[in-house]
Amino acid sequence: MLLTTILNHVQKFKSFVFKKAQWANAEKSEIDVLVEARANSRPICSQCGRVGPRHGRQTVRRFSYLPVWGIPVTLVYAPRRVNCSWCGIRVESLPWTLPENPKSPLTETYAWYLARWAQRLSWLETAQTFRTTWDTVRQAVSMAVRWGLAHRDR
Ligand SMILES: [Zn+2]
Structure with a gap:
């Protein structure tokens, strides 16, 4: 396939x-x-x-x-x-693209994936595990936090 x-x-x-x-x-x-x-x-x-x-x-x-x-x-x-x-x-x-940051080279799907791992590992460990940068993990977590704040009442 x-x-x-x-x-x-x-x-x-x-x-x-x-x-x-x-x-x-x-x-x-x-x-x-x-x-x-x-x-x-x-x-x-x-x-x-x-x-x-x-x-x-x-x-x-x-x-x-x-x-x-x-x-x-x-x-x-x-x-x-x-x-x-x-x-x-x-x-x-x-x-x-990221809803609030469409110029980012990070897809929303990957951002959610990284943000979930960043709950279990440090941001640096997450970056190293997935061969990306600390700043990419920071962007992913930032997107997830903004989403969480906007949907706090759920
Ligand atoms: Zn228009």
Whole structure:
């Protein structure tokens, strides 16, 4: 079974599809997963949430995703620009980014994973275990804490 088949099964992003998984480097120590927008999808404005016509693309961005068998996985995608009738030209909204920090190279799925481990291990141990940085763990915990504060009454 292909890695992209598993990803498309467990992580559904409306309007986006995991197209191809490949080694990111010659050492075969990291995996890149190429993401594509579905052909019939129109980009969503990241500022107001409205759909608009596409207006070119940004350069390719890389987003850390859950490791597979201990191998770091990165989502690779060139975000589209939206010609939004309300906001002008904006970058599209990406469903895998952190809700309050969309410029972070961390996916929300991976942030939750790291934040849960950071409850059991120190932040440094979490970073070392998952071959990431202390600051990435800090961002993940910060997202989880903000979510917890916003949902305190539950
Ligand atoms: Zn807009």
